[in-house]
Each structure stands twice: as C-alpha cells, then as structure tokens.
Amino acid sequence: MTLIEVEKHEVEEPKSEPVRVRGLPFFPHFLLREVVVMCLIAGSLILLASYYPASLLKPADPFDTPTPIYPEWYFLYVFGFLKFWTWDIGPIPAKIIGVTMPMILWYGLLILVPFIDRNPSSDIRRRKLAVALGIIALIGVLYFTYYGIVHGE
Amino acid sequence: MSFLDKIYKWLDDRFKLRDLLPPIVKHPAPEDVISNPLYCLGGTAFLCFIILVITGIFLAMYYKPTPGEAYKSVQTIMTAVPMGSLVRSVHHWAANTMIAAVMLHMIRIYFMGAYKKPRELNWVVGIFLLLTVTTFGFSGYLLPWDQLSFWATKIGTGIAGSMPIIGGYISLILMGGNDIGAETLTRFFAIHVLILPMAIAVLLGMHFLMVRIQGISGRL
Incomplete structure (x- = not known):
C-alpha cells in the first residue's frame, strides 16, 4: 500500500473589507425580474399557440410543386x-x-x-x-x- | 428548527452549502441591467430553449420519422393526443421566438459595443449559437413532412448545395442521397434531436461561463 501525503493548507484568509459594488444581488432582485419576464413570455407563447396553432398542410408530394414557395x-x-x-x-x-x-x-x-x-x-x-x-x-x-x-x- | 432548515443543515454538513451559495446568491447584477428590458433578450432565448426541450421531448414520444408515418403521427399529435396540439404549437412559437430573440440579442450586443475586449470570444460563440439555432429551425421544419416542409427543405438544400466546392458534399450529407426522401427525414431527425441539442448545450455552457467570468458589459 502506498501512502500519498497530501499537504493541506489551512488558508488563513485575512478578514477582507467588504468590496462595494454598484448593483443589486442576483437573489432575489435579479431573479425576481427574470421570473416576471419568464411568466410573461411563457404566457404569451401559450396564448399565441392557442390562437394560432402550428399549421399542418397536405402531406408532402414530390410531384406537386406549390406556388409560391418560401423558405423559413x-x-x-x-x-x-x-x-x-x-x-x-x-x-x-x-x-x-x-x-x-x-x-x-x-x-x-x-x-x-x-x-x-x-x-x-x-x-x-x-x-x-x-x-x-x-x-x-x-x-x-x-x-x-x-x-x-x-x-x- | 423547521423541516426546511433541517434539510438545509443535512446538505450543508455534507456539501458546505454556506461556502457554495453566497457567490451565486449575492453575485451583483448591475442596476441598469435590471431596469433596462433590452437585457432580457438573451434570457428570453434561453427560456424558449428550455420550453423547446420540454415540448420537444413530448413530441418525440409520438413522432415517427419515416415518410409513411411522419405526417400521420403529426396528425395524431394535432387531433388525438391530449394537449398534443398545444404542445406542438408552443414548440412552433417558442422556436420562432427563440430565433427572433437571438437575433435581437445580437443586435443589442452590436450597438452597445458589448463584444469588445475582453468579450471577443463570447461574440464568436454567439455567432455559432445563431448558426445552431437557425439550423435547428431548418432541420425541424422538414419533420412534419407536409407540403410546406418538403418544399421549403427543397429550397434550403438547393441553396446549400449550390455553394462552390463544399456544396455537393453538404447536400449529400444532409439529404443522404440525390433527393429528399426517407434518408433525409431520418438524418434531419437525428440532427434535430441528437446532434444539435448536444452542440447547443456545449455552446450555451461556454456562453454563460464566459459571462459569469467576465461579467455583463453594463456600459451604455
């Protein structure tokens, strides 16, 4: 059996002065705004999906070219x-x-x-x-x- | 001590939550980032991505990627599967919203000059994300196998195929043959549900990690 010696440093962190940063903490301020925006977007998507459902045309037919045709x-x-x-x-x-x-x-x-x-x-x-x-x-x-x-x- | 406190303590004893959480929870977000709605665009795209993953998984449970069955399975999703029409329509709208949000996010970054040193590489990753997202849209478009998807893919593969030198290879790799058929459908399905999700997960990880390390460019 081999013993590996791992040196463990107990890092003496000097009591650092709190740094002043302009801004608001991620939680709850930033997250709150994100959640509000997420609810608005999720709601809009459900509304759009219910009023304008995804279309499904006739089955693909390689011999019938529709006009006009557009890409996305x-x-x-x-x-x-x-x-x-x-x-x-x-x-x-x-x-x-x-x-x-x-x-x-x-x-x-x-x-x-x-x-x-x-x-x-x-x-x-x-x-x-x-x-x-x-x-x-x-x-x-x-x-x-x-x-x-x-x-x- | 409440039940939640007990759970917290149990986890804290094992994972040192008190050291892990504060840097995340207290990480400062610049004030104008919170007040200016233009900064929501990237998050909007990400939310759309989450919604697309969830709705996509449900669609994949019913979808059958063969020319004979694809259209019928989408028809079943739209008419017979409970909430199927809603799930597919949300997938459709979230996809379009995501592409629009990614484009607007890029326009914001450009006009605010947020791609400048030290954020050059994050802009490059962003362009690859734009490419990935549009390829997602392109590959997903064929899957319902209706007239619109077939002929739009015809145009798309035609354009990609007429690129000099690489065009022929790209069109062969995409279509798996000389024309759009069963091979094309399974390839597009594999690209849409296997290759691109992995690619976007890696790219998004890099994108967010770089924002985390470098901070948001908050100068207007």
Missing part, C-alpha cells in the same frame, strides 16, 4: 439575395455569388466583428462608423428579406 422567414434574406444578384463577375457565375455572399462572407464577417472593430470605446457617439455599418447591414437584411417575399418562386 429567417432564411428569406439569403433566398432574397440569391434572387437579387443576377450579375456574373468575370468567370464566376451569378448563382455562386448569390449563394456565397450571404452564407459564407456574411457569417465570416459577423464572426470577425470584434477583431475588425478595434475601437475600444463602447460609447455610441464615439463609434459612428461601426453604428453606421450596423444600420446599413440591418437595412440590407431587411431589404433582401422583403425582396425574397416579393420574388417567391
């Missing part, structure tokens, strides 16, 4: 951009650009946001460029969503 609303901007972009760039066909731009470049750009924006200030007045680009991106996504709705297949 959160993919409409991808779909809209694909419909919007009809120009070939050099040897790259329009369709490849239409698919690559929103799915690879857009998500790539999103991931890189904190590494592109090196401005340390989080004051909205001192980051006019970032805010302007953000608003342009938002309007773009909304516009292509609209475009996708109008040009459904």
